[in-house]
Amino acid sequence: MSGNNIRRSMPLFSIGIVMQLTELSARQIRYYEEHQLITPMRTEGNRRLFSLNDIDRLLEVKDLLEQGINLAGIKKIFSVKEEVEVETETIKQAEKIRRDLTDVELRKLLRAELLQGGKNRTSLRQGDMSRFFH
Amino acid sequence: MSGNNIRRSMPLFSIGIVMQLTELSARQIRYYEEHQLITPMRTEGNRRLFSLNDIDRLLEVKDLLEQGINLAGIKKIFSVKEEVEVETETIKQAEKIRRDLTDVELRKLLRAELLQGGKNRTSLRQGDMSRFFH
């Protein structure tokens, strides 16, 4: 999942290409950056380099603007979205930790059982075999 | 399938980006173009614009060169590959045509059967109903 994200945030496209892909003017794109709706990378020579994520954002900005929402509103919408994403990500990770922990518990139990096998002969393998040797 | 191909042949990347992605020098890239291993598009202002396919090709060129194959060899390899691709495409299409034709045959048969229902009363529906009205 993360590999794809890296790819989508890779700075690849010049402003000329982005203009074509989004049908926005350079002025518009720069203006939206000025208002922090996107934050494209820069080359050593200070040229903007846009990622696929940037392009997605620009298309969304365009769409929302056409719906009559102003830049302030769009910015807020983005920040809310961002929050939601962070939260779901946190939940996901918590879920993963929970799973991992229960796995650890499970292994602990199994390990205890195996170690106890010396004294109390009721280990799994013996239990299985006992069907044939009684 | 074709939509993806269009995307992969879309002229998007400047030579600077391609240099970074392929770790080839501009000289090398232009030289390979000169020898028709790639044919990037041009902007109105005569700048090269590379597609994902171009980049793939360049990486393959690089790889084959490192294996000691010269440009002539690489060119031949590409043309052979191209031929193979064309052939498999042709086979695929022939296969599709065959399928479509047999479908047509099938429908023809069904249609003939339905039309004949007026004279010889053994149509499917009547056949079904006859179980209850005998």
Add this chain to the structure above:
DNA sequence: AATTAATGTGAGAAAACATAACATTTAATT
């Protein structure tokens, strides 16, 4: 030693992009 294939390097011109300032348009507010 000479030739060839692949790549490096430098010059000069053109294209693309940068910022900045001022102009225009449109919609909202007074």
Add this chain to the structure above:
DNA sequence: AATTAAATGTTATGTTTTCTCACATTAATT
């Protein structure tokens, strides 16, 4: 109606990137 603010257009000027072309270098082959 006049004013203001938001969004975009336009123009000017400087810098970066890319273009082609020519010549140089390197390594392998004859």
